[in-house]
Structure formats: C-alpha cells, structure tokens
Amino acid sequence: MLKKHFITQELPSKDGYTWTLASRLGSMLTEVEALYGERDKSWTFVGLEFEENGPQNWFPGNCGNIAIQLNTNAINDEVLAHYQLAHEVVHLLAPSGARGAPVIEEGLATMYSENYLSANYGITDYSKFTNLDSYIEAARLVRELLAFDPDAIRKLRDIEPSFKKMSLDTFAEAGLDYTKGKITKLVASFVRE
Numbered sequence: 001m002l003k004k005h006f007i008t009q010e011l012p013s014k015d016g017y018t019w020t021l022a023s024r025l026g027s028m029l030t031e032v033e034a035l036y037g038e039r040d041k042s043w044t045f046v047g048l049e050f051e052e053n054g055p056q057n058w059f060p061g062n063c064g065n066i067a068i069q070l071n072t073n074a075i076n077d078e079v080l081a082h083y084q085l086a087h088e089v090v091h092l093l094a095p096s097g098a099r100g101a102p103v104i105e106e107g108l109a110t111m112y113s114e115n116y117l118s119a120n121y122g123i124t125d126y127s128k129f130t131n132l133d134s135y136i137e138a139a140r141l142v143r144e145l146l147a148f149d150p151d152a153i154r155k156l157r158d159i160e161p162s163f164k165k166m167s168l169d170t171f172a173e174a175g176l177d178y179t180k181g182k183i184t185k186l187v188a189s190f191v192r193e
Contacts, residue, residue, distance in 0.1 A: 001075045001076065002075065002076055002077075002078060002081075004018065004019075004020065004078070005020060005021045005075075005078075005081060006020055006021065006022075007020070008020050008023070021048050021070075021081065021085060022047075022048065024082065024085065025048065025068070025085055025089060028085065028086055028089040028116070029089055029092060032089055032090055032092075032093060032112060033093070035112075035153070035154070036090075036093060036108065036153045036154055036157060037093070037153070037154050037157035037158065037161065038093075038161075039092050039093045039094070040093070040094050040095060040161060040162075042064065043064055043065070043066045043092070043095045044064055044065050044066065045065075045066055045067070045068075045092060046060065046065045046066065046067050047067055047068075048067070048068050048069075048070065048085070049067060049068075049069050049070070050069065050070050050071070050072045050074070050075055051069040051070075051071070051072065052071070052072050053069070053071075054069035054070050054071040054072070054084070055068070055069060055070050055071050055074075055084035055085075055087060055088050056068075056069050056088070057069070057088055057091045057092070057095065059095070059097050062097065066092065066095050068085065068088045068089075068092075070084045070085060070088075071084060079117065079121055079123070080129065082116065082117070082120065082121075083113045083114075083116070083117055083129045084113070086109075086112055086113035086116035086117075087109045087110060087112070087113040088109070089109075089112070090105070090108050090109035090112050090113075091105065091109060093157075093161075093163075094157070094161055094162045094163050094164070096162065096164050100164075100189060100190070101163060101164065101189075101190050102163050102164055102166065102186065102187050102188060102189060102190060103138045103141060103185060103186050103187070103188050103189075103190045104138075104141075104142060104145075104153075104156075104163055104166060104186040104187060105163035105164070105190070106134075106135065106138045106190040107135075107137075107138030107139045107140070107141050107142035107143075107186070108142050108153060108163075110130055110135045110136075110138055110139035110142075111139045111142050111143055111146075113129070113130075114126045114129070114130060114139065117129065132192065132193065133193065134190065134191060134192055134193045135192075138190060141182070141185055141186055142186070144182070145178065145182070145186065148176075148178060149176060149178075152174070152176055152178075155174040155175065155176060156170055156171065156174050156176070158174065159173045159174045166186075166187050167187055168180065168183050168184070168187070170187075171183050
C-alpha cells in the first residue's frame with residue numbers, strides 16, 4: 001500500500017504537509033461545491049477505505065453516514081486512486097442512501113474525475129480509467145449540457161439539489177431551454193455496461 005495515501009510529511013518549508021487521500025478529498029469537495037453547489041450536509045462523511053467491489057460510496061449502519069470505498073486495484077496506484085476519489089466525491093453532493101444514480105450524476109462524476117487527471121497529471125487519454133461505454137456516454141452527455149450552459153448543473157441544483165429527483169420540470173424551472181430528448185437521457189437511471 002502506498003504510504004502517502006495515509007501518511008503525511010511536513011514540507012521542507014515548514015508551512016504545511018504533503019497531500020494524503022483525506023486532504024486531497026477535502027480539496028476536491030471544496031472544488032465540486034464551488035462548481036456545482038453545496039453538498040447535502042445532513043450526511044456525515046466518515047472516511048475512506050479500500051474494497052474489492054469499489055469504487056463506490058456506501059452507507060454504514062444506514063444512519064446518515066457515508067464512506068468512500070476505493071477499489072483495491074488503487075492501493076498502489078496514486079493516479080488511479082485520485083481518479084476514483086474524484087469520481088466518488090461528486091456523489092457526496094447529493095447522497096440518497098441507496099445504490100443507483102441518474103445519468104447526469106454519473107456523467108458529472110466521470111467528467112470531473114477526467115478533468116482532475118487532466119489538470120493534475122496532464123493526462124488526456126482516459127481509456128485506462130474510463131473504459132466502459134456507459135460512463136463514456138454519460139460524461140459526453142454532461143459535457144454537452146455544460147457546453148450549452150456552463151452553469152447548468154448549479155442552476156439545476158439550485159432548483160433541485162438531488163440528482164435523483166431531477167426531471168424535465170427541473171430543467172424548465174432552472175430556465176434551461178434544452179431539448180426534451182437530451183433531458184430525458186440525462187435524468188434516466190444510469191445502467192452500468
């Protein structure tokens with residue numbers, strides 16, 4: 001396991017510490033809230049762990065807690081861990097306590113994780129990371145929405161903070177004159193394939 005996932009070192013300048021997964025998560029969460037609106041603070045984030053079925057968020061005890069589980073394949077891979085973490089951070093914005101998300105949420109999570117790799121590692125070929133057609137398509141649909149209106153996600157979440165509760169009406173109330181067919185695809189349940 002990469003020690004730097006969890007063990008920090010004081011910087012030579014003595015004015016801070018090296019990044020760990022926890023501090024990186026804090027930075028990512030601040031960024032996604034600035035970009036896409038505040039997270040639902042009724043949920044308590046309780047930490048990070050690795051699990052064979054990850055990456056995913058889970059809700060230990062079904063009591064309002066949420067944890068991020070990264071896949072065990074990222075234990076020794078810093079870039080993969082950061083990609084998975086960036087994806088799961090988006091799901092902290094509007095947890096539901098249940099599995100399943102709409103296309104707009106999975107697409108935003110995929111897009112943000114790809115953008116994170118590009119900004120922090122100069123990676124622009126995401127095929128090693130985003131390798132399922134359903135995620136590629138969801139990210140494409142969200143990028144298309146944000147090309148139409150760069151503030152679309154924030155506008156939508158101002159009307160309806162939960163991605164799962166977004167509908168055609170949410171787009172209308174947000175003043176987004178987007179095509180019905182594209183909206184229908186975005187608010188549909190995501191199917192991983």
